Amino acid sequence: MKYQAKKKALILLADGTIFWGKAVGDLEGSSFGEVCFNTGMTGYQEIFTDPSYFGQLMVTTNAHIGNYGVKDGDEESDSVKIAGLVCKNFSYTPSRYGASDSLENYLKNNNILAISDVDTRALVSYIRDHGAMNAVISTEVDKIDELKTKLAETPDMKGLELASRVSTDTPYFFGDEDAPYKIAAVDLGIKKNILRNLAKRGCYIKVFPYNATVEDLKSFNPDGYFFSNGPGDPEPLKDTIKVAQALIEENVPMFGICLGHQIIALSQGVSTFKMYNGHRGINHPVINHITGKGEITSQNHGFAISREDAEKNASLEITHSHLNDNTVMGIKHKTKNCFSVQYHPEAGPGPNDATYLFDQFIENIKHSKLEIA
Template identity: 75%
Template sequence: MKYQKKLKAIILLADGTIFYGKSVGNKQGSAFGEVCFNTGMTGYQEIFTDPSYFGQLMVTTNAHIGNYGTNADEVESDSIKIAGLICKNFSYDYSRDNAEGSLEEFFENNNVLAISDVDTRALVSYIRDHGAMNAVISTDVDNLEGLKKQLAKVPDMDGLELASKVSTQSSYFVGDENATYKVAALDIGIKKNILRNLSKRDTYIKVFPYNSKFEDLEAFKPDGYFLSNGPGDPEPLLEAQNLAKEVIKRNLPLFGICLGHQIIALANGVSTYKMHHGHRGINHPVKNLKTGKGEITSQNHGFAVNREEAENHPDLEITHLHLNDETVAGIAMKNKNCFSVQYHPEASPGPHDSSYLFDQFIENIKK
């Protein structure tokens, strides 16, 4: 293992609490965002490149990060999307046959700050007790008052529109143009593995920017419509909500994941809210209320659908519930070809218990 000179670093939370660590590599500076944690024991590269994490400082609860290096096939977007990394032990050396480089190099190439040697158990416990909040990680440890002033100017995630920061700027195609089915996908932070799961089910996908109108997607003459995952608060995404309303009004096949699930709820007049600290990990238990079966799921969201409003809505049924806190994990429209889930059936990382949902979407298209 090569020797690393580690600079002192701090995590300053919005409420003034401070945790201490060391910088990873030689990178200096500061990174701001909402602090959150992921309990996954593997899949760090997929997590760091997931657009849903844009604007967030990621705390990893696994004790070792970086020990199996990186591979270009395991990214979910074109770059690291987290604002910064907070971990316990950062592995500068790695061992895996198909690794193409170290995690340190990956962070250096993406110009993203990471800090290690942090008591992540204490930090995660604090977030669980006090909720997700804005924070800064910094090597500028002697400028506490300056960091506090800068942190005070960072906008809260509640009410923050971020899909425009991660969406494609222009439309593009995925899959075989001779496939049996065509799907129009709205990119509000889409993961590559969602596109892989759709394309391997005999679909040709056209991916559209976040602010596309229904007419834009309709011109592709798709057999089905898809609303992706993504970062931030769903409420400001009025264009996406209007698009969903148009698809629903015409009773066209519609499937939404994560942020897309929240958009479908809002399109039906059901509100969303910011959770205390969210669900982020690859072992979240969900019950399918239609089959009675349990699923272990991959989740990543800080907002959720109002359960009481969903239960009282005449046109909606709750199809899945999170078993830890009984929040809404899936909904379907009773008389429309529309359903959505709060979690990630494409996993990446995570279990494949829920991959049947892509098959369900294709079945809905066939109908």
């Protein structure tokens, strides 16, 4: 356990506001990105490795981070994807059966700067009041003017294409090649647990890069198409939007999650917008308009689709809404075999309310195959 004095650190927001803290471990320097917060009480390893968080400085609202270390197999990708971590109390010594390492070493091995001892309640309250914005976390506390200059040059998340930074470079396979269903998945930043959920439902998945063409995807002769979650603004992904539009016309079953949901909406003429704060946590209430049931969901997005556009679109039906702010959480095409959701059914931090969506996708595939037969 480490008792030596910790190096002074700070988080500087784009509007000039500063919150002070201490450096975690031995890493020094500065890290830039959009500041956001996650309300989850557990699951920090899954959060930190989620590709949808690429380029973001993560503020954790839970008071204790690192107390159960990290464990092999709990990651959602091959590396930590956040740009940096801001927390209140950082635990250097993990207490967990089966822990493979401490969070301190895990972040250090991934070269991720983290700061602790920050008044995260005040910081989160400030972000909620003033909206998500760019920020920098740094141990270079004597270079505030220089940090402000560099921060002003950091690109805004609006208009920023990041899927290419986290997508696979070459196609790869996941699951049993003798499985009954074949899925062509477009990797915009796909989480491992999405692949696991598809595989355990009898799917053999070929994962394609974000810029795969219609011909690339059709060459696998899939029974269904999947568009994954991912980071950044969906609007710059013009080619991916066109691919989704063309595949929807093929009427082969399609399912989209998060960024994939936004891509599908854009392909049908529904616009997207950057949210004031975004939804990030494991406790978001959603109403399913088809069943009338409520769902407690995991969410992670800073963009959403236009309710006004979706309601005006004669081809689409809004299937899910967020009960806190009425943002659109799900849509389905009325005449094509396609549906999507904004939240994360593969994430089951306790509630598993939304996992039925994978079953729904499989049922759509089964019916489609029967019709073809």
